Amino acid sequence: MTDPVTAGTAEPGGDRLTGRAKLILFVLCAAQFMVALDFSVLNVALPVLGKDLGLGQSALQWAVTAFALPSGGFLLLFGRIADLYGRKRMFLGGLVLFGAASMLATLAWNPASFLTGRALQGLGAALIVPTGMSLLTTTFPEGPLRAKALGISGTLLSLGFTIGMVLGGVMTDTLGWRSTMGLLTAAALIVLVLAPGLLPESRTPERPRLDVPGAVTVTGGLLALIYSLSSAAERGFGGADVWGTLVAGVALLTAFVVVETKSPAPLVxxxxxxxxxxxxxxxxxxxxxxxxxxxxxxxxxxxxxxxxxxxxxxxxxxxxxxxxxxxxxxxxxxxxxxxxxxxxxxxxxxxxxxxxxxxxxxxxxxxxxxxxxxxxxxxxxxxxxxxxxxxxxxxxxxxxxxxxxxxxxxxxxxxxxxxxxxxxxxxxxxxxxxxxxxxxxxxxxxxxxxxxxxxxxxxxxxxxxxxxxx
Known part of the structure; x- marks a missing residue:
C-alpha cells in the first residue's frame, strides 16, 4: 500500500521532487532557517541592546542563554509528544508560540519582558526543530529524495547562522536592534500561513509512552546548572544560591541517568x-x-x-x-x-x-x-x-x-x-x-x-x- 504521507513526493519513474514536495521542503527548511537565524541575528546587537534595556555586560549572556536553555532542555520531550499527538499539530503550535514570543521581544520595555520573550522563543524552537525534522524524514522516503532534502536543510541551517550575523549588524545599525526580533516575527507568520495547507499530518503508530520523569530531571538539571553558571558570571561563586543550584543541577542530571536505566521508553x-x-x-x-x-x-x-x-x-x-x-x-x-x-x-x-x-x-x-x-x-x-x-x-x-x-x-x-x-x-x-x-x-x-x-x-x-x- 502507498504511504499517504510520502505519496506524491517524487515524479513517476524518477527521484526528482514534485512541485508540491518542493513547497513542503521550502516550508520545513524555512522554519529551520528561522530558528538558526534566531541563534545568531542578535549576537552583534547585544551591546546596543544592553544599553537600551539596561542589561549589564555580565548579564548580556542571558539574551542568548534564555533562548538556548528551553530550546535544548525541552527538545526530547516535545519530540516525543509530537510522536503521540501529531507532528504537524505540534509544529504549527511551535510556530504560533515562536511568532508571539518574537513580537514580545520586539516590543520589550525592560530586561524582564525581553528575556521572557527570548525564553518563549526557545520553547517554540523546541517544538519546531524536532517536529520539522520528523516531518521531513516522514514526507521524503529513504534514498536519494531524503538525502537531497536533508542536504538542503543542513545547508540552510548553516547559512541561517551566518546570515544572521550579517543581517544583525546591518539591521542594528540602520533600523535598531528591535528590527532583528521583528524579522523573526514576520518569518514565523509567513511559514504559519503556508504550512497548514501543505504539510501532511504524521504520528507514530506505536504510540510510545512519555518519559515524564526523564524529561523533568534532565530539564530541571540543565536549568539549575545554567542558572548557577550564569549567576556566577554576574556575581562570582560567593553566593549560596550559586552553589546550591550547581549541586542541584548535578544531582538532577545524575537522577536522570538513573531514571533512564529503568524507563520502558527512555528519552535517551x-x-x-x-x-x-x-x-x-x-x-x-x-x-x-x-x-x-x-x-x-x-x-x-x-x-x-x-x-x-x-x-x-x-x-x-x-x-x-x-x-x-x-x-x-x-x-x-x-x-x-x-x-x-x-x-x-x-x-x-x-x-x-x-x-x-x-x-x-x-x-x-x-x-x-x-x-x-x-x-x-x-x-x-x-x-x-x-x-x-x-x-x-x-x-x-x-x-x-x-x-x-x-x-x-x-x-x-x-x-x-x-x-x-x-x-x-x-x-x-x-x-x-x-x-x-x-x-x-x-x-x-x-x-x-x-x-x-x-x-x-x-x-x-x-x-x-x-x-x-x-
Whole structure:
C-alpha cells in the first residue's frame, strides 16, 4: 500500500521532487532557517541592546542563554509528544508560540519582558526543530529524495547562522536592534500561513509512552546548572544560591541517568550511548558547538567594546566567516570520503583549537583583521566537525535505532549551544578588564577543544590508522 504521507513526493519513474514536495521542503527548511537565524541575528546587537534595556555586560549572556536553555532542555520531550499527538499539530503550535514570543521581544520595555520573550522563543524552537525534522524524514522516503532534502536543510541551517550575523549588524545599525526580533516575527507568520495547507499530518503508530520523569530531571538539571553558571558570571561563586543550584543541577542530571536505566521508553537510550562511535562522536559535537559559540560571543564583545567597531562592521567580520563555512561545507564530505568521518572529526577539532589559540595574538588597540582571518579558518574546521560528528554517530547503527541516534545528534547540538557561553562567561567577567577576560576565555576554549580532539582520537582508536571507515 502507498504511504499517504510520502505519496506524491517524487515524479513517476524518477527521484526528482514534485512541485508540491518542493513547497513542503521550502516550508520545513524555512522554519529551520528561522530558528538558526534566531541563534545568531542578535549576537552583534547585544551591546546596543544592553544599553537600551539596561542589561549589564555580565548579564548580556542571558539574551542568548534564555533562548538556548528551553530550546535544548525541552527538545526530547516535545519530540516525543509530537510522536503521540501529531507532528504537524505540534509544529504549527511551535510556530504560533515562536511568532508571539518574537513580537514580545520586539516590543520589550525592560530586561524582564525581553528575556521572557527570548525564553518563549526557545520553547517554540523546541517544538519546531524536532517536529520539522520528523516531518521531513516522514514526507521524503529513504534514498536519494531524503538525502537531497536533508542536504538542503543542513545547508540552510548553516547559512541561517551566518546570515544572521550579517543581517544583525546591518539591521542594528540602520533600523535598531528591535528590527532583528521583528524579522523573526514576520518569518514565523509567513511559514504559519503556508504550512497548514501543505504539510501532511504524521504520528507514530506505536504510540510510545512519555518519559515524564526523564524529561523533568534532565530539564530541571540543565536549568539549575545554567542558572548557577550564569549567576556566577554576574556575581562570582560567593553566593549560596550559586552553589546550591550547581549541586542541584548535578544531582538532577545524575537522577536522570538513573531514571533512564529503568524507563520502558527512555528519552535517551543508555545502551545506544554505550556505542563507542555514538559516545565519542557526541562528545565531539558537544565540544565544537559549545566552544565555537563561546568564541563568537566573546569576539562580538571584543570587536565592539574594545576595538569600538560598529554593529555593521562586526557583522561583516562574521560574514567572512560565513563564506569560509560555505567552502568548508563543500569540502568536508570529500574529506570524509577520503580519510573517514572519525579522522575528519579529530582533525577538525584540532584545527578549530589551533586557530582559536591564534586569536590570543589580538591586541587591545588592533586585531580586527587577525580576528577575521583566525575565526574564519576556525569556523571551517568547526563545520567540518559538525558534519563529521553526525556521520560518526549514525554510522553502523541499525535502521531501527537511527531515530535514537539522530535524536542524540540534535540534542547534542542544542545542549552545546546552551552551555558554552554561560560556562566560560564566568571567566570573561571575573578576570579584570574585558580584554583580559576575552583572552582568558579564548585560551581556555582552545585548550578544551585541542584536549577533546586528542581524547576522542584515542577513544575512537585512531592511533596508527591512516584511514577509518566510519
Amino acid at each position: 537510550s543508555l545502551p545506544m550511548l554505550g556505542r563507542r562511535t555514538v559516545a565519542w562522536g557526541n562528545i565531539g559535537g558537544l565540544v565544537t558547538f559549545s566552544m565555537m559559540s563561546t568564541v563568537i560571543f566573546v569576539l562580538t564583545l571584543y570587536l565592539q567594546e574594545t576595538l569600538h567597531l560598529s554593529s555593521f562592521r562586526t557583522g561583516l567580520v562574521f560574514g567572512v566567516q560565513g563564506v569560509m563555512s560555505a567552502l568548508a561545507g563543500t569540502l568536508a564530505p570529500k574529506v570524509i570520503g577520503r580519510i573517514g568521518a572519525r579522522s575528519t572529526l579529530v582533525g577538525s577539532l584540532l584545527g578549530q583549537g589551533v586557530f582559536t589559540a591564534a586569536l590570543l595574538a589580538v591586541g587591545a588597540g588592533s586585531g580586527a583583521l587577525l580576528a577575521t582571518v583566525a575565526v574564519s579558518v576556525a569556523s571551517m574546521f568547526h563545520l567540518g566537525a559538525i558534519i563529521s560528528y553526525g556521520v560518526t554517530v549514525t554510522s553502523g547503527v541499525p535502521d531501527e535505532e537511527q531515530g535514537l541516534a539522530t535524536g542524540l545528534v540534535t540534542t547534542t547540538q542544542q545542549v552545546g549551544l546552551t552551555i558554552g557561553i554561560p560556562l566560560l562567561g564566568v571567566l570573561a567577567t571575573t578576570r579584570g578588564s574585558l580584554f583580559d577576560g576575552v583572552r582568558t576565555v579564548l585560551a581556555v576554549d582552545a585548550a578544551i577543544v585541542i584536549a577533546a580532539g586528542v581524547l576522542i582520537g584515542l577513544g575512537l582508536g585512531l592511533r596508527g590508522r591512516a584511514k577509518d571507515h566510519a
